[in-house]
Amino acid sequence: MDAHVNVTAMSEPGPADAPVNRASRGYWANVARRLSRDKTSMVCAAILLLIFLAAILAPWMGLADPYKGSMIRRLRHLGAPGFPLGTDELGRDMIARLIYGGRLSLFIGMSPVVLAFVLGTSLGLVAGYAGGKVNTAIMRTVDVLFAFPSVLLAIAISGVLGAGVLNSIVSLTIVFTPQIARVAESVTTGVRNMDFIHAARASGAGDFTIIRDHVLGNVLGPIFVYATGLISVSMILAAGLSFLGLGVKPPEPEWGLMLNTLRTAIYTNPWVAALPGAMIFMVSICFNLLSDGLRSAMDIRN
Amino acid sequence: MDRNAASLPQLEDLGGAAQPLLRVEHLTKHFPVAGGLLAKRRTVRAVDDVTFAVGKGETLGIVGESGCGKSTTARVLMQLAPPDSGEILFDGMLVGGRDMSIAEFRRGVQMVFQDSYASLNPRLTVEQSITFGLKAQGISGAAARKVARDLLSKVGLRPEIFAERYPHEISGGQRQRVNIARALALSPRLVILDEAVSALDKSVEAQVLNLLVDLKTEFGLTYLFISHDLNVVRYMSDRVMVMYLGEVVEYGPVESLWARAAHPYTRALLSAMPSIDPDRRTQTAPLAGDPPNPIDPPSGCRFHPRCPHAEPVCAQTKPPLFAVEDEAHRAACLMIVPGSGHSASARLPSAMRDA
Numbered sequence: 086m087d088a089h090v091n092v093t094a095m096s097e098p099g100p101a102d103a104p105v106n107r108a109s110r111g112y113w114a115n116v117a118r119r120l121s122r123d124k125t126s127m128v129c130a131a132i133l134l135l136i137f138l139a140a141i142l143a144p145w146m147g148l149a150d151p152y153k154g155s156m157i158r159r160l161r162h163l164g165a166p167g168f169p170l171g172t173d174e175l176g177r178d179m180i181a182r183l184i185y186g187g188r189l190s191l192f193i194g195m196s197p198v199v200l201a202f203v204l205g206t207s208l209g210l211v212a213g214y215a216g217g218k219v220n221t222a223i224m225r226t227v228d229v230l231f232a233f234p235s236v237l238l239a240i241a242i243s244g245v246l247g248a249g250v251l252n253s254i255v256s257l258t259i260v261f262t263p264q265i266a267r268v269a270e271s272v273t274t275g276v277r278n279m280d281f282i283h284a285a286r287a288s289g290a291g292d293f294t295i296i297r298d299h300v301l302g303n304v305l306g307p308i309f310v311y312a313t314g315l316i317s318v319s320m321i322l323a324a325g326l327s328f329l330g331l332g333v334k335p336p337e338p339e340w341g342l343m344l345n346t347l348r349t350a351i352y353t354n355p356w357v358a359a360l361p362g363a364m365i366f367m368v369s370i371c372f373n374l375l376s377d378g379l380r381s382a383m384d385i386r387n
Numbered sequence: 388m389d390r391n392a393a394s395l396p397q398l399e400d401l402g403g404a405a406q407p408l409l410r411v412e413h414l415t416k417h418f419p420v421a422g423g424l425l426a427k428r429r430t431v432r433a434v435d436d437v438t439f440a441v442g443k444g445e446t447l448g449i450v451g452e453s454g455c456g457k458s459t460t461a462r463v464l465m466q467l468a469p470p471d472s473g474e475i476l477f478d479g480m481l482v483g484g485r486d487m488s489i490a491e492f493r494r495g496v497q498m499v500f501q502d503s504y505a506s507l508n509p510r511l512t513v514e515q516s517i518t519f520g521l522k523a524q525g526i527s528g529a530a531a532r533k534v535a536r537d538l539l540s541k542v543g544l545r546p547e548i549f550a551e552r553y554p555h556e557i558s559g560g561q562r563q564r565v566n567i568a569r570a571l572a573l574s575p576r577l578v579i580l581d582e583a584v585s586a587l588d589k590s591v592e593a594q595v596l597n598l599l600v601d602l603k604t605e606f607g608l609t610y611l612f613i614s615h616d617l618n619v620v621r622y623m624s625d626r627v628m629v630m631y632l633g634e635v636v637e638y639g640p641v642e643s644l645w646a647r648a649a650h651p652y653t654r655a656l657l658s659a660m661p662s663i664d665p666d667r668r669t670q671t672a673p674l675a676g677d678p679p680n681p682i683d684p685p686s687g688c689r690f691h692p693r694c695p696h697a698e699p700v701c702a703q704t705k706p707p708l709f710a711v712e713d714e715a716h717r718a719a720c721l722m723i724v725p726g727s728g729h730s731a732s733a734r735l736p737s738a739m740r741d742a
Contacts, residue, residue, distance in 0.1 A: 112509070112510050112553070279505050279506075280500040280502055280505045280506035281505065281506050281507055281508045281516075283462075283465070283467050283498075283500070283506075284498070284500065284506055284566075284569065284570075285508075285519060285520070285523075286467060287465050287466075287467065287493055287496075287497060287498055288493065288497070288519065288520030288523055288524070288569075288572075288573060289490050289493040289494060289520065289523055289524055289573070290519065290520065290523035291523070294523055298508075298511075298519060299508050299511075299519075302508070302510040302511075303508070303509070303510055
């Protein structure tokens, strides 16, 4: 995408252009316009923006200390005076825990997808563009990782590496890289056989230049859509790892871990116990719907 | 490369007018077909021992049914697929050898593809598509844009309207003009037109053909014109080469070929041409059946299973390219080879038999 934007910026507008005809819009400007017309996507984007801003600005929002508990105000119900969303099993304010929890949860949920996006796209691009033996070597290796269900693979790798934020990011990156590589490879293979790539090769351009100017702009879109969809899975898997004790350790606020520690209160205080799950649900459904909206906004045919 | 150069100069003429611009010798390209686990690996003989030459400033037309190897020949020529064997000589220099690198060759030869949409990057504007090759060759952005705008007006597109457009915003004919401009941007000496007008409707096709004729004179180009449309090939070409199942079956000057086609396949193609005159319409299909599978081409003359004049000898002997009247017009048919064993060859006029 960046490559595309740069190329667009280089073309000078020229004074003669303006009066003759409407200025043609670039592809991404078109996509953005179509996406902004989609109500569902815009609502989801607004919710996500809100959650992100809250997570980032948490220390300056005047919230209660998310680590400070009190044995006398444990498991307050929703709407309890002073604690609109109740308190957890150690008497900590749920609002503060949920907002602070977003910081770790979003970080652990999204960074594996970002890392896998970079890694998987590189692998898939090379495999798809080179074709032949290089393709076979890369894609068969990737297939080995594909043989395991993602949850099992994430748990296994995390188990081997040990608990911790960094290790769960590493393990989730390993889980998602093959999936993105697979998508990147198939899109690249399709683009590589287009005549405009042949024409570019015939003009004497090197492989790097062709990939930068001709391949990247045409493959990043579909891969990006797929990766956006993966964020929801990643959020859930990351929460799952924390729930199993393979991710974040107490007393850190993190939605998956909170779900685990609050599960003892599921019969006494079900609404409060379900709150971290609701956050995970909301964020992942928003990412999913946004990715759907992006997919249809990018599907521009003539 | 001088980054301040205003445009790329055309490659220098070396061998003079008499030396063909392009010589192709025994060009062969086979594609392996993946068999089953236990099946024998087989090959498609897409291009089989093809030899021809294109003179400077002429247009060589290549015709044949789909699947006869026309486009594969073009792609192998453009080095988009490596040939299995054979040599390509550009103005006397061996391509890919000591004389001329593939990169140099690509500056001298450009190609226009059939699918005008697939051959333009949908994410780039018309101008960006044209300047890409120039920038790759080391021309600065500003100079490349100037060349692109000049070329756009040369191909009949007003730069102020079209330079900033995306491929999906312009018509098929306009896109093909952009493709032609892109091919000309690198100042090639030879342009391969692979079914370049076949996807256009008739009125647009005529405009683009006339444009191609004009550009040829203006830039001193040589064309390799690949098409399945014989009317168009006749209009454009000086000489025509007929291909069948990866082989050359006949070639010659266009008038000689149309007047005295010697190969039954060429005759069948010519008689299959649609005519506006109702009295000249062909009533029967000149050729029965589809071309045989190029995986296992027929023995001897590859055309013999569909040939109305086939005799047993045709299945055994592979006919050479034999002069029909003069050296310039040759055909690969046993009927014109004296003493070949085909009954028709015995009835050849004595002058030819002695030749």
